[in-house]
Amino acid sequence: MMRHAFGRPWSSCSACKAANHVHSSPRYRPTIHRWNLDADRQGIQMTGLINSRISNEVLHNHASLNPQMFYGWNINHISRTSAGLKVLGWALPLDGLVDNTFLYCNGVRAEMQFETDTVVEEMFPTWPNAGAASFRASWPQLSGTRAEGLLVFDIRAADGGMLPIKHRMMFDFSDEGLIVVPDADLISHIGATPPQMFIQTGRTLAMQFDAALRAVHGKGFESQTAVLEWGCGPARVLQHIKHLYGDAMSTIAGIDVDSVAIDWCKSRVPGVEFKTCELNPPVDYPDASFDVIYAYSVLTHLRKRDAERWIEEIHRILRPGGHFIFTTLGVSSLPWLHPSGESSIETALRMNGIYDGAKNTDIDSVISDQDYYRNTWVSDRYVQSIWGEGFDIMLSEVCFHHYQDVWVFRKR
Ligand SMILES: C[S@@+](CC[C@H](N)C(=O)[O-])C[C@H]1O[C@@H](n2cnc3c(N)ncnc32)[C@H](O)[C@@H]1O
Numbered sequence: 001m002m003r004h005a006f007g008r009p010w011s012s013c014s015a016c017k018a019a020n021h022v023h024s025s026p027r028y029r030p031t032i033h034r035w036n037l038d039a040d041r042q043g044i045q046m047t048g049l050i051n052s053r054i055s056n057e058v059l060h061n062h063a064s065l066n067p068q069m070f071y072g073w074n075i076n077h078i079s080r081t082s083a084g085l086k087v088l089g090w091a092l093p094l095d096g097l098v099d100n101t102f103l104y105c106n107g108v109r110a111e112m113q114f115e116t117d118t119v120v121e122e123m124f125p126t127w128p129n130a131g132a133a134s135f136r137a138s139w140p141q142l143s144g145t146r147a148e149g150l151l152v153f154d155i156r157a158a159d160g161g162m163l164p165i166k167h168r169m170m171f172d173f174s175d176e177g178l179i180v181v182p183d184a185d186l187i188s189h190i191g192a193t194p195p196q197m198f199i200q201t202g203r204t205l206a207m208q209f210d211a212a213l214r215a216v217h218g219k220g221f222e223s224q225t226a227v228l229e230w231g232c233g234p235a236r237v238l239q240h241i242k243h244l245y246g247d248a249m250s251t252i253a254g255i256d257v258d259s260v261a262i263d264w265c266k267s268r269v270p271g272v273e274f275k276t277c278e279l280n281p282p283v284d285y286p287d288a289s290f291d292v293i294y295a296y297s298v299l300t301h302l303r304k305r306d307a308e309r310w311i312e313e314i315h316r317i318l319r320p321g322g323h324f325i326f327t328t329l330g331v332s333s334l335p336w337l338h339p340s341g342e343s344s345i346e347t348a349l350r351m352n353g354i355y356d357g358a359k360n361t362d363i364d365s366v367i368s369d370q371d372y373y374r375n376t377w378v379s380d381r382y383v384q385s386i387w388g389e390g391f392d393i394m395l396s397e398v399c400f401h402h403y404q405d406v407w408v409f410r411k412r
Contacts, residue, residue: 073155074091085138098114099158101135101155101158102158103137103154105153115134179239180269188362189234206244209221224245225250226290228289228292235265239269254273285317289318293325300328300404301376322410324408333404355376388409
């Protein structure tokens, strides 16, 4: 249980302290985007703009009333053989009923076996029958070439009942051979991703970021000249950005504080400019260097003051009109990560707009300041009014990838 004193109440823009400063609210355009993952091989496309964004708070309350909205499941391993497609994973029993959950692949229902899973039970102690969440799913009919290419997974109730908000995962095996995968030790620096998922989640994220950019800009990564991944780690996403969209880019760059990951990238990933950066800015790039800077799960690990300094730096190296795409942990992640009701984080978010009190040890072996790396949550209001200074906020979407929200900012 984490208990912390949160110091000062959440303050507004620091410039407001100066006399006569008129605080300009960021222009927040309220939209929620829905993913259309029924895609053909074009990949993920965004469709169906809805005009009023459901606030995280509303969603959260709704989740308490209707936990199916935050139905948890995950795929841990996929194997494709001549005997068919097999998947290992876990899925919280829909409505708590052990025979109610079915995994589909490309619309075909799996043969499923459920097993005891104490890890999931510990993660979701209040969920009925969470201990029966582990599954083995197989599709003997999806063998050989039929199981290659795009696999779209979704979970449905036996009665075809209501689908949860995060109900689909997408994998594409067509370029697996092009991607280099680090050893388990280096993978552990970015969290516990099994090697196969390193490729598949990397590709999914690259396509999701492209879809988000396309949604606000009309054009995706392929029409950008200079692109930077901030916090690229061992290039899980950046390798796909290069292969899928990089042909016409003049600069594809990745920076990270993890020199071990950057050295590995330099020796294994050609055609990308990698640099180790310090824990705090500045970075070695001139003003207005990049058209797009993106970051998956970096601001989810920084303390308040470090995050704010980095966002100023990103603003500096982005060209006017350029886009900053990043993910956060917001209120909508809390039922997933703290299903038993960890309310101190929510209190902190209400008071301060940010909670940065939880230590994360994943990169302790490669950084000098052992206090630096955190697990950090933010409120929408904080992101909009503090991080949004100097940007137009073009898009935000809850539970974009797993339980992380996505934001697209455009530099004014
Ligand atoms: C959760 S990992 C995500 C890595 C990568 N974005 C991905 O999705 O595979 C977070 C990454 O941010 C890096 N990082 C943390 N603080 C950073 C900072 N201030 N500047 C650049 N990278 C940072 C970490 O070293 C780590 O590689």
